[in-house]
Amino acid sequence: MGARPAVYVLLCADGSLYTGSTLDLWRRLSAHQSRRGAKYTRGRLPLTLLAWWHPATLSLAKSHEARFKRLRRAAKLAALAGSELYGCALERAAAPA
DSSP states (O other), rough: OOOOOOOEEEEEETEEEEEEEEOOHHHHHHHHHHHOSSSHHTOSSSOOEEEEEEOOHHHHHHHHHHHHHTHHHHHHHHHHSSEEEETTBBBOOOOOO
């Protein structure tokens, strides 16, 4: 699969939310899980991927990331409960069986 811009939201073990943007979502998640990701997440493992979306460009992804980070926690959670965010389809990991 080619590079595709994404914005993602992680739930950290301490209950906090982490939002990031990347061109390769699965590589970035692997980096977070192996403590090579953001300094913020290194001490907050394990991490759970809550949701992600794919803006058209990396520049737009970074803009969405910044916009989402400015929201209060309750507004973030409400936004994640919907089916789209900033005009992009919101995707979620399948719940464990």
